[in-house]
Amino acid sequence: MSSAAITTVIKMMESLPVDVQERIAEHLREYIDDLQDEIQWNESFQRTQQNLIAAARRAKQEIAEGKATAIDFCLQKTPK
Incomplete structure:
Protein backbone atom coordinates (compact mmCIF):
# COMPACT_ATOMS: atom_id res chain seq x y z
CA MET A 1 0.00 0.00 0.00
CA SER A 2 1.38 3.38 -0.95
CA SER A 3 0.13 6.66 0.40
CA ALA A 4 0.28 9.98 -1.40
CA ALA A 5 3.06 11.10 0.96
CA ILE A 6 5.21 8.07 0.09
CA THR A 7 4.59 8.59 -3.61
CA THR A 8 5.66 12.23 -3.29
CA VAL A 9 8.85 11.33 -1.42
CA ILE A 10 9.73 8.67 -4.00
CA LYS A 11 9.25 11.15 -6.85
CA MET A 12 11.43 13.69 -5.03
CA MET A 13 14.15 11.09 -4.45
CA GLU A 14 14.05 9.87 -8.06
CA SER A 15 15.09 13.36 -9.18
CA LEU A 16 18.30 13.13 -7.15
CA PRO A 17 21.60 11.43 -8.03
CA VAL A 18 21.86 7.77 -6.99
CA ASP A 19 24.49 8.42 -4.30
CA VAL A 20 22.22 11.01 -2.68
CA GLN A 21 19.27 8.60 -2.90
CA GLU A 22 21.34 5.98 -1.07
CA ARG A 23 22.26 8.47 1.68
CA ILE A 24 18.62 9.46 2.10
CA ALA A 25 17.56 5.81 2.21
CA GLU A 26 20.12 5.11 4.94
CA HIS A 27 18.86 8.08 6.98
CA LEU A 28 15.29 6.87 6.54
CA ARG A 29 16.24 3.34 7.67
CA GLU A 30 17.85 4.72 10.82
CA TYR A 31 14.91 7.03 11.47
CA ILE A 32 12.38 4.22 10.99
CA ASP A 33 14.42 1.94 13.28
CA ASP A 34 14.36 4.66 15.96
CA LEU A 35 10.60 5.09 15.54
CA GLN A 36 10.04 1.34 15.83
CA ASP A 37 12.14 1.24 19.01
CA GLU A 38 10.10 4.12 20.43
CA ILE A 39 6.82 2.40 19.55
CA GLN A 40 8.03 -0.82 21.17
CA TRP A 41 9.12 1.07 24.31
CA ASN A 42 5.76 2.84 24.56
CA GLU A 43 3.86 -0.43 24.16
CA SER A 44 6.03 -2.09 26.80
CA PHE A 45 5.55 0.83 29.17
CA GLN A 46 1.78 0.73 28.67
CA ARG A 47 1.72 -2.99 29.52
CA THR A 48 3.68 -2.47 32.75
CA GLN A 49 2.41 0.95 33.84
CA GLN A 50 -0.15 -0.43 36.32
CA ASN A 51 2.54 -2.62 37.92
CA LEU A 52 4.84 0.39 38.26
CA ILE A 53 2.07 2.43 39.86
CA ALA A 54 1.31 -0.39 42.33
CA ALA A 55 5.00 -0.74 43.22
CA ALA A 64 5.12 5.98 55.73
CA GLU A 65 5.03 2.90 57.98
CA GLY A 66 8.76 3.11 58.67
CA LYS A 67 9.43 -0.24 56.99
CA ALA A 68 11.75 1.16 54.34
CA THR A 69 15.48 1.66 54.71
CA ALA A 70 17.54 4.24 52.88
CA ILE A 71 19.87 3.07 50.15
CA ASP A 72 23.42 4.37 50.15
CA PHE A 73 24.02 5.32 46.54
CA CYS A 74 27.57 6.50 47.21
CA LEU A 75 30.01 4.04 45.75
CA GLN A 76 32.61 3.18 48.31
CA LYS A 77 35.88 1.59 47.26
CA THR A 78 36.51 -1.68 48.94
CA PRO A 79 40.06 -2.62 49.85
CA LYS A 80 41.62 -5.28 47.67
Whole structure:
Protein backbone atom coordinates (compact mmCIF):
# COMPACT_ATOMS: atom_id res chain seq x y z
CA MET A 1 0.00 0.00 0.00
CA SER A 2 1.38 3.38 -0.95
CA SER A 3 0.13 6.66 0.40
CA ALA A 4 0.28 9.98 -1.40
CA ALA A 5 3.06 11.10 0.96
CA ILE A 6 5.21 8.07 0.09
CA THR A 7 4.59 8.59 -3.61
CA THR A 8 5.66 12.23 -3.29
CA VAL A 9 8.85 11.33 -1.42
CA ILE A 10 9.73 8.67 -4.00
CA LYS A 11 9.25 11.15 -6.85
CA MET A 12 11.43 13.69 -5.03
CA MET A 13 14.15 11.09 -4.45
CA GLU A 14 14.05 9.87 -8.06
CA SER A 15 15.09 13.36 -9.18
CA LEU A 16 18.30 13.13 -7.15
CA PRO A 17 21.60 11.43 -8.03
CA VAL A 18 21.86 7.77 -6.99
CA ASP A 19 24.49 8.42 -4.30
CA VAL A 20 22.22 11.01 -2.68
CA GLN A 21 19.27 8.60 -2.90
CA GLU A 22 21.34 5.98 -1.07
CA ARG A 23 22.26 8.47 1.68
CA ILE A 24 18.62 9.46 2.10
CA ALA A 25 17.56 5.81 2.21
CA GLU A 26 20.12 5.11 4.94
CA HIS A 27 18.86 8.08 6.98
CA LEU A 28 15.29 6.87 6.54
CA ARG A 29 16.24 3.34 7.67
CA GLU A 30 17.85 4.72 10.82
CA TYR A 31 14.91 7.03 11.47
CA ILE A 32 12.38 4.22 10.99
CA ASP A 33 14.42 1.94 13.28
CA ASP A 34 14.36 4.66 15.96
CA LEU A 35 10.60 5.09 15.54
CA GLN A 36 10.04 1.34 15.83
CA ASP A 37 12.14 1.24 19.01
CA GLU A 38 10.10 4.12 20.43
CA ILE A 39 6.82 2.40 19.55
CA GLN A 40 8.03 -0.82 21.17
CA TRP A 41 9.12 1.07 24.31
CA ASN A 42 5.76 2.84 24.56
CA GLU A 43 3.86 -0.43 24.16
CA SER A 44 6.03 -2.09 26.80
CA PHE A 45 5.55 0.83 29.17
CA GLN A 46 1.78 0.73 28.67
CA ARG A 47 1.72 -2.99 29.52
CA THR A 48 3.68 -2.47 32.75
CA GLN A 49 2.41 0.95 33.84
CA GLN A 50 -0.15 -0.43 36.32
CA ASN A 51 2.54 -2.62 37.92
CA LEU A 52 4.84 0.39 38.26
CA ILE A 53 2.07 2.43 39.86
CA ALA A 54 1.31 -0.39 42.33
CA ALA A 55 5.00 -0.74 43.22
CA ALA A 56 5.29 3.01 43.81
CA ARG A 57 2.24 2.95 46.08
CA ARG A 58 3.68 0.02 48.07
CA ALA A 59 6.99 1.84 48.43
CA LYS A 60 5.25 5.02 49.58
CA GLN A 61 3.22 3.03 52.11
CA GLU A 62 6.31 1.23 53.42
CA ILE A 63 8.10 4.54 53.84
CA ALA A 64 5.12 5.98 55.73
CA GLU A 65 5.03 2.90 57.98
CA GLY A 66 8.76 3.11 58.67
CA LYS A 67 9.43 -0.24 56.99
CA ALA A 68 11.75 1.16 54.34
CA THR A 69 15.48 1.66 54.71
CA ALA A 70 17.54 4.24 52.88
CA ILE A 71 19.87 3.07 50.15
CA ASP A 72 23.42 4.37 50.15
CA PHE A 73 24.02 5.32 46.54
CA CYS A 74 27.57 6.50 47.21
CA LEU A 75 30.01 4.04 45.75
CA GLN A 76 32.61 3.18 48.31
CA LYS A 77 35.88 1.59 47.26
CA THR A 78 36.51 -1.68 48.94
CA PRO A 79 40.06 -2.62 49.85
CA LYS A 80 41.62 -5.28 47.67
